[in-house]
Amino acid sequence: MKRLFVDVERCLSCRSCEIACAVEHSQSKDLFSSLKEEPGPRSRTKVERDTKLQTFPLQCRHCEEPYCIDACISGAVSKDPETGLVILDEDKCVGCWMCVMVCPFGVIRPAKEKKIALRCDLCQDNEIPACVAACPTKALFFGELKDFKKKLLERKDTKSKVKV
Amino acid sequence: MDYLIIGNCASGVNAVEAIRGKDQKGKITVISDENYPAYCRCLISNYLAGTRKEKDLLLKEKNFYQDNSIELILNKKVESVKPENKRVVLSDGKELKYDRLLIATGGSPKFLGVEGEDKYGIFGFRTLNDAKEILKLIPRAKKVLVFGGGLIGLKAGYALKQKGMDVEIIVKSPRILSQVTDNDSAEMVGRWLMENGIKIRTGLAPKKILGNKKVEGVLLDNEEKMNCQVIIIGKGVRPNMDLVKDSKIQTHWGIITNQYLQTNVENVYAGGDVAETTDLITGEPTINALWTAAAEQGRIAGLNMAGEGKKYPGSIAANSIDFFGLPIISLGYVRVKEKGYEEFVRRQPGIYQYKKIVLKGNRLVGVILVGNIENAGVYLALIRRKVDISGIKDILLEDWFDYSKVSELLEQKEGFRETVSLQGDLVKMA
Numbered sequence: 001m002k003r004l005f006v007d008v009e010r011c012l013s014c015r016s017c018e019i020a021c022a023v024e025h026s027q028s029k030d031l032f033s034s035l036k037e038e039p040g041p042r043s044r045t046k047v048e049r050d051t052k053l054q055t056f057p058l059q060c061r062h063c064e065e066p067y068c069i070d071a072c073i074s075g076a077v078s079k080d081p082e083t084g085l086v087i088l089d090e091d092k093c094v095g096c097w098m099c100v101m102v103c104p105f106g107v108i109r110p111a112k113e114k115k116i117a118l119r120c121d122l123c124q125d126n127e128i129p130a131c132v133a134a135c136p137t138k139a140l141f142f143g144e145l146k147d148f149k150k151k152l153l154e155r156k157d158t159k160s161k162v163k164v
Numbered sequence: 165m166d167y168l169i170i171g172n173c174a175s176g177v178n179a180v181e182a183i184r185g186k187d188q189k190g191k192i193t194v195i196s197d198e199n200y201p202a203y204c205r206c207l208i209s210n211y212l213a214g215t216r217k218e219k220d221l222l223l224k225e226k227n228f229y230q231d232n233s234i235e236l237i238l239n240k241k242v243e244s245v246k247p248e249n250k251r252v253v254l255s256d257g258k259e260l261k262y263d264r265l266l267i268a269t270g271g272s273p274k275f276l277g278v279e280g281e282d283k284y285g286i287f288g289f290r291t292l293n294d295a296k297e298i299l300k301l302i303p304r305a306k307k308v309l310v311f312g313g314g315l316i317g318l319k320a321g322y323a324l325k326q327k328g329m330d331v332e333i334i335v336k337s338p339r340i341l342s343q344v345t346d347n348d349s350a351e352m353v354g355r356w357l358m359e360n361g362i363k364i365r366t367g368l369a370p371k372k373i374l375g376n377k378k379v380e381g382v383l384l385d386n387e388e389k390m391n392c393q394v395i396i397i398g399k400g401v402r403p404n405m406d407l408v409k410d411s412k413i414q415t416h417w418g419i420i421t422n423q424y425l426q427t428n429v430e431n432v433y434a435g436g437d438v439a440e441t442t443d444l445i446t447g448e449p450t451i452n453a454l455w456t457a458a459a460e461q462g463r464i465a466g467l468n469m470a471g472e473g474k475k476y477p478g479s480i481a482a483n484s485i486d487f488f489g490l491p492i493i494s495l496g497y498v499r500v501k502e503k504g505y506e507e508f509v510r511r512q513p514g515i516y517q518y519k520k521i522v523l524k525g526n527r528l529v530g531v532i533l534v535g536n537i538e539n540a541g542v543y544l545a546l547i548r549r550k551v552d553i554s555g556i557k558d559i560l561l562e563d564w565f566d567y568s569k570v571s572e573l574l575e576q577k578e579g580f581r582e583t584v585s586l587q588g589d590l591v592k593m594a
């Protein structure tokens with residue numbers, strides 16, 4: 001199962017991933033035109049900075065037992081049995097923010113202007129998610145866990161620990 | 165194995181899915197006294213407002229019952245449960261037998277108990293049929309009175325305001341939302357509602373409903389008369405547990421359950437608004453009558469009925485609403501009356517934004533968010549996991565507070581990664 005991994009130490013907090021995500025989920029999918037759209041483009045991934053000042057992009061973890069599914073009062077959130085992805089049906093979403101209320105990672109964002117919750121869908125229509133394609137330092141990786149581990153080991157200077 | 169589920173909403177449906185996930189062969193029967201496949205009960209206010217159609221309320225896809233080989237019996241009520249011979253008795257006298265039973269009968273609105281309450285035009289807002297009946301009255305009705313300032317009453321009032329009606333909320337207590345907010349945030353939300361055209365009056369209660377067969381008005385306890393054509397009663401719900409009244413199944417606030425959501429009778433489980441569980445924060449037995457809790461309880465009860473042995477950690481009061489674009493979230497214990505709690509507030513003068521945290525010792529026990537609700541779930545995780553927050557007290561109210569500030573604290577907690585992030589995809593933080 002392909003997943004999104006973050007090689008935290010490579011993150012330079014340039015926020016290219018946020019911009020790419022917002023553009024990818026805009027109507028025009030084009031940076032220049034998207035800025036004029038109403039409602040404006042919004043990112044579903046966010047770069048956060050922890051107490052050690054390390055930054056990293058955070059987005060839906062596609063949890064094993066997602067709180068957001070139990071919490072959704074409109075039956076709009078479900079887990080795809082094949083891919084394991086937790087998907088929001090935006091047409092069903094009523095903007096009650098119950099999922100925002102329960103997400104322990106705080107990565108579901110209320111888009112008040114659209115009255116729907118925004119969450120990472122791993123850019124299902126693309127071969128690789130827009131954020132991964134946009135990351136200039138390759139801090140974001142899309143693939144199998146074993147391949148990501150291999151990649152980390154290849155990096156001799158690695159201090160990152162793979163926690164699974 | 166014969167599974168019988170009474171109730172076809174959040175709790176019942178989640179139980180069915182969980183059972184089917186573990187047991188593909190067993191026979192599953194779902195019975196409900198409503199005449200619809202499972203629908204999103206909370207969205208009847210959206211239906212009333214006209215922002216959702218009936219077909220949009222379906223909780224599951226059309227073929228759900230068929231695809232999961234579930235026998236669905238609609239429009240039939242279970243009158244009593246007979247655990248000694250593992251049977252339930254229906255309103256038509258028929259009996260059904262079971263090997264495992266889930267009671268997921270939810271709750272019913274409480275009424276006022278005043279004279280004239282039998283007139284047409286008074287609703288406890290709970291079912292799709294309630295919403296349909298109210299809609300029938302709307303063309304001829306102009307004024308609606310909502311008694312009670314709780315979530316359900318406000319949701320109904322909000323919906324009817326969107327329909328162009330003249331809506332007035334009448335509350336006995338000095339403020340609205342008294343169960344889930346504090347004075348200042350209630351005042352803020354009340355002001356917002358009034359700015360959007362909903363009237364609110366406090367300190368008043370109805371004494372008598374006026375009219376012939378139909379509601380025409382109300383006499384208040386200050387002897388004032390008010391005209392109205394529709395009355396919504398938002399006085400809370402009581403659990404639907406009459407069906408176990410004469411059985412050995414024990415009840416208190418609701419049907420008493422243990423950590424596995426089992427009642428005192430083997431093979432009989434309960435979940436949702438009818439079930440009494442342990443409150444995660446207070447440790448006291450309670451009913452947290454919420455969709456989230458009902459869904460989780462149904463799921464876990466279902467797993468256990470199919471033999472899993474999964475513990476339910478307890479329920480937590482947590483709700484989220486949005487009125488006219490103003491989001492409001494209330495988590496945990498926020499109505500502090502006694503000593504031993506610390507409260508911290510941040511508000512921006514002049515704008516609709518409010519944030520309050522309630523601490524007990526080194527634990528976060530309650531949060532109110534109005535206006536800006538981003539990262540609400542991070543607070544809920546801290547409450548749920550009983551995290552020692554002594555080291556981060558001073559940043560909890562900051563606007564830049566987010567998951568990364570507490571990731572280490574949360575991830576140390578037993579079970580955190582198992583339940584939330586074990587897809588193998590979270591790799592970080594050397």
Ligand SMILES: Cc1cc2nc3c(=O)[nH]c(=O)nc-3n(C[C@H](O)[C@H](O)[C@H](O)COP(=O)(O)OP(=O)(O)OC[C@H]3O[C@@H](n4cnc5c(N)ncnc54)[C@H](O)[C@@H]3O)c2cc1C
Pocket residue numbers: 073096170171172173174175176195196197198205206207208209240241242243268269270271289290291316319404407435436437438453454455456457458482483484485
């Ligand atoms: C307008 C409205 C808005 C709401 N908004 C929210 C919200 O935003 N967030 C939130 O957390 N919660 C909300 N709730 C509460 C939420 O809907 C309930 O907590 C949830 O539906 C409980 O699910 P349940 O399965 O336990 O019971 P219910 O949904 O009550 O379902 C029980 C079913 O069993 C049937 N039944 C009862 N007795 C019998 C019997 N003897 N025989 C056969 N069938 C029987 C009932 O008719 C019903 O169909 C809202 C509720 C309403 C009405």
